[in-house]
Amino acid sequence: MTEVVVVTLIKTAIILFALLTAFAYLTLFERVVQARLQARLGPNRVGPFGLLQPAADGVKLLFKETSGPATRDRFLYLAAPVLSLAVAFTAFTIVPVSGPTDLVVLGHRISWYVTNTNVGVLFYFALTSLGVYGIFLAGYASNSKYSLLGGLRSSAQMISYEMSLGLSLVPVFIVAGSFRLVDIVNAQRTWWFALPLLPAFIIYMIAGIAETNRAPFDLPEADTELVAGYHTEYGGMKFALFFMAEYINMVIVSSIATVMFLGGWWGPFGILPGPWWFLLKVVAVLFVYVWLRATLPRLRYDRLMQLGWKSLLPLSLAMMMATAVVVVAVQR
Amino acid sequence: MGGLGAAMVILFAFVAASMLVSAVGVVAFRRPIYNALALVANMLGLAVLFLLLNAQFLFVAQIIVYTGAVMVLFVFIIALLNPRADIRLQRPGAEWGFGIVFGVVFAALLLIILSTRALPGKPGPYTPEAIDAAGNVQTIGRALYTTFLFPVEVASVLLLVAAVGAVYLARRRIH
Numbered sequence: 001m002t003e004v005v006v007v008t009l010i011k012t013a014i015i016l017f018a019l020l021t022a023f024a025y026l027t028l029f030e031r032v033v034q035a036r037l038q039a040r041l042g043p044n045r046v047g048p049f050g051l052l053q054p055a056a057d058g059v060k061l062l063f064k065e066t067s068g069p070a071t072r073d074r075f076l077y078l079a080a081p082v083l084s085l086a087v088a089f090t091a092f093t094i095v096p097v098s099g100p101t102d103l104v105v106l107g108h109r110i111s112w113y114v115t116n117t118n119v120g121v122l123f124y125f126a127l128t129s130l131g132v133y134g135i136f137l138a139g140y141a142s143n144s145k146y147s148l149l150g151g152l153r154s155s156a157q158m159i160s161y162e163m164s165l166g167l168s169l170v171p172v173f174i175v176a177g178s179f180r181l182v183d184i185v186n187a188q189r190t191w192w193f194a195l196p197l198l199p200a201f202i203i204y205m206i207a208g209i210a211e212t213n214r215a216p217f218d219l220p221e222a223d224t225e226l227v228a229g230y231h232t233e234y235g236g237m238k239f240a241l242f243f244m245a246e247y248i249n250m251v252i253v254s255s256i257a258t259v260m261f262l263g264g265w266w267g268p269f270g271i272l273p274g275p276w277w278f279l280l281k282v283v284a285v286l287f288v289y290v291w292l293r294a295t296l297p298r299l300r301y302d303r304l305m306q307l308g309w310k311s312l313l314p315l316s317l318a319m320m321m322a323t324a325v326v327v328v329a330v331q332r
Numbered sequence: 333m334g335g336l337g338a339a340m341v342i343l344f345a346f347v348a349a350s351m352l353v354s355a356v357g358v359v360a361f362r363r364p365i366y367n368a369l370a371l372v373a374n375m376l377g378l379a380v381l382f383l384l385l386n387a388q389f390l391f392v393a394q395i396i397v398y399t400g401a402v403m404v405l406f407v408f409i410i411a412l413l414n415p416r417a418d419i420r421l422q423r424p425g426a427e428w429g430f431g432i433v434f435g436v437v438f439a440a441l442l443l444i445i446l447s448t449r450a451l452p453g454k455p456g457p458y459t460p461e462a463i464d465a466a467g468n469v470q471t472i473g474r475a476l477y478t479t480f481l482f483p484v485e486v487a488s489v490l491l492l493v494a495a496v497g498a499v500y501l502a503r504r505r506i507h
Binding site: 073076117118119122123125126128129130132133136137140148152155159162178179 | 365369372388389391392395396399400401404407408411412467468469
């Protein structure tokens with residue numbers, strides 16, 4: 001009992017530290033990759049190759065004067081960014097970083113995940129449905145028209161794409177026969193699910209971009225019309241919390257894509273240990289996200305909704321039925 | 333089991349207390365959005381109670397369906413209709429009177445049930461061990477699609493009718 005609590009606390013601390021580091025360097029990664037794609041150099045002044053840039057950004061945001069609209073709802077204005085970030089952090093607890101054997105430290109067998117719950121990835125969907133509140137309440141509490149519109153758009157978008165996101169994973173559950181992420185990765189030992197379930201993987205990736213409010217689906221913070229959307233009225237460290245939540249959500253969407261479709265910790269030929277494969281695949285998915293941001297223009301709002309409800313949702317339903325029929329036919 | 337049982341009791345007490353506080357908040361706050369958010373907090377507490385009872389699927393479903401879908405719409409509509417208005421409901425005597433009468437009747441019913449019939453506590457077919465062996469989601473899925481297939485299908489048709497009806501009403505306004 002005590003051992004379980006202590007081990008879980010240590011793992012939680014490691015996840016917090018790792019996700020914060022990942023956030024810091026993901027911002028740098030994004031800026032450098034974007035710069036290269038636009039034939040620029042990108043940040044390269046702070047530290048060797050600009051590697052200390054995230055620290056400089058952090059210090060700047062920390063020391064900025066905090067200000068907010070005088071008519072804000074003080075409690076919700078503070079609670080919204082905290083909620084967003086807390087939800088983002090919690091989601092990573094279900095991701096198995098490596099396997100299938102446990103890590104042995106000083107004679108203790110330690111698993112590569114915090115929790116391997118039976119409901120598995122459904123827990124992630126429960127958390128994203130709570131994440132909507134963080135963004136929407138930020139828009140409401142700021143008491144500003146840009147914020148409210150941004151918050152509205154964003155929650156409508158997240159709720160719409162959550163359906164396709166969830167349904168795109170159902171084929172994986174059908175093939176793997178489990179919700180547990182560890183079982184799902186183990187089922188991909190020979191074939192990654194991205195190959196037989198390619199349409200589901202593509203739907204997941206598109207819905208994942210919308211779910212994290214990233215370009216080309218960054219309507220909630222469409223700068224040309226909404227200033228900065230739901231976090232227009234936020235500055236300094238409070239803004240940084242939203243920023244962190246967005247990037248950590250990207251990491252989590254990529255991690256779940258890795259686990260569900262790209263074989264998790266399994267790599268070909270047995271070279272490199274499991275965690276490295278996991279990391280490599282997550283970085284590859286993140287690169288696709290950054291690449292898309294540099295390439296595609298923003299969609300119009302009605303187009304975005306049409307894409308979600310009229311294309312992705314029916315496609316993911318069809319994919320789900322097709323997978324079920326094929327699996328049952330094979331089992332016969 | 334001892335340590336775990338005690339931890340469960342403490343957790344339950346904490347969750348139950350915060351649920352009571354949020355339930356009072358649903359009726360006591362003066363601003364509509366706080367009432368709705370108190371209801372959200374209450375539903376989250378209920379989800380945690382499901383989790384403490386080892387019903388993981390219900391925990392997730394409760395959050396996704398109620399806090400994630402139903403209550404988001406409540407909060408949406410409240411925020412859109414009156415973002416600033418502090419509705420100061422006058423609380424006339426009649427409302428308090430009804431509240432007291434129904435509160436007393438409900439409490440009396442609860443007390444009578446609790447005092448006259450002891451909770452059975454006898455194990456049915458779904459013991460924690462049996463559920464763990466099959467899996468939480470699997471157990472619920474099997475029950476829903478074999479034993480309770482007919483009610484599930486009826487409920488889904490009902491929901492479909494409601495959705496079609498809502499779309500029809502919404503479209504009629506536009507034309």
